Amino acid sequence: MTDPVLKLAADLVAIDSRSFVSNIPVAERVEQELAGFELERLDYTDAAGVAKRALVAHKGPKGGYALSGHMDTVPATGWESDPWTPRLDQAGLLHGLGSVDMKGQVAAAVVAAQRAPAGIPVTLLITADEETSKEGARLIAQRSQLAKSLGLNGIIVAEPTSLAPVRGHRSHIAFTATARGVQAHSSTGKGVNANWKLVPFLVEMRKVFDRLRSDANLQDAAYDPPFSDFNLILDNHGTATNVTPARATALIKFRYSAKVDPAPVVAAVRAAAAEAGLELAEQREGFPPELPVDHPLVALGIALTGKQPRTAPYGTDASELQALAPCLVLGPGDVGLAHTPRECVAVQELLDAVPLFGRVLAAGVA
Incomplete structure (x- = not known):
């Protein structure tokens, strides 16, 4: 796995960060990719006394769009292979717990942020406990001084949507x-x-x-x-x-x-x-987020993907992050493979997500 997004996704999958264990090892691996970014660590202890960390990273001018993803995964129920051994098969699929929900997404967002040209506002909101309490996103929305100072125009929550814009969810x-x-x-x-x-x-x-x-x-x-x-x-x-x-x-x-x-x-x-x-x-959770069809962020999603917006029956960190800025859910992978022992993501969609996220960031230039 020589491509940077695949290597980072595999590295993240290999670290156990089920919601009931600490995500700090994953956060530390992500931090290794954030040289040159202003970094804010939001450390907290969850209800079970487990140490957790959310991250806010920024470079460039204020404003623009943020990319968001979460570091925790669901439990490894039903897996017959090692969930934390990333595997690339001949069909072009990356297998492993978190490959599609959400470590592949986080990897694509981080690589897109790294590649953004100078002068473009680039923000990453990397959360924890999305699969349980949404506490990481809530902490960013309520307590992050860096995030609040940026005046974000919008947030792309990078959940698996097969690279189609999702304007609202439950x-x-x-x-x-x-x-x-x-x-x-x-x-x-x-x-x-x-x-x-x-x-x-x-x-x-x-x-x-x-x-x-x-x-x-x-x-x-x-x-x-x-x-x-x-x-x-x-x-x-x-x-x-x-x-x-x-x-x-x-x-x-x-x-x-x-x-x-x-x-x-x-x-x-x-x-x-x-x-x-x-x-x-x-x-x-926060109130169900739902943008109108004619919202500028939805229009941006349509323009960049060529796909019509839809809604989704599941939930994401957008329920909390919408307190900072309007949220659109958009990312690689099939949500039908999430939360299953067959979890995987198409490599091509991960690769395609990087320039797509890059175009989102570029659209934030005033």
Whole structure:
């Protein structure tokens, strides 16, 4: 892998930065590529006490456009090969955890920034915890003195869109409902199984799930699918089958677009949790970002790619970074391969992304 973008992408893939481990080794590798940039490190500790870092880098005059990507990945669920061994196959695909979401994207943005001619404003916003809390992007938007000082015209969030402009996407509310029981050997009859306390809540959540798919008032025809995601994960925290679980947790990610009022869903979840006597925690992203079709940043995306803008059902750091400047999502790769054990990115799209991002940066010259 001799091409700079492929080499950097492979180097980043080789470093484990799943969201529950520290991303600082990846950040340090990225920093090696930023000679000549003004660099701001935003270090923080996540909710589990893990050290994290977000980066803001800039060179040239103020203004212009920023390129953004995140350093964390999802867990390596289902992989049959080593997720952190980047592999280039004969079909021209780079394989590895994070290859398409998002280390290939970060590599393309960094190389494009390196190659930008003198006199062009160049900004990189490199985040952490995009796959979980969006905390890295939130920290940049709220606390980065460098980012706030630049007066950015717009931000390209480099997620996999097959190099087509995405003008809007959903944001999420994450619900965590917890039932408490009493742990004991299940044969003794002395335990209290927390799962039975959770069941009534789950029945009500299935009703919410069905309503989201049937009630047109909770749908948005501008998105595919038009109904909101309401994904349920259950966790007994490692309890064996001969032990009554002392804790049962239902985690729900509810995604909604700008035109959908989340209030009825939030009210239904809260009411069901209260009725079942469960603890309920909520974590929210920023408001769903969505630019109008005639927005100048969308027009730029159309002009540079020759492709029509669309919306996306997933979420990105744009939900937080939009507080700094309007955001357009645009990057190489197929999002359908993200979050799977088959994750890979077409090498040609990575290579094509570098001059495309370069043209975005060049468009920021006043």
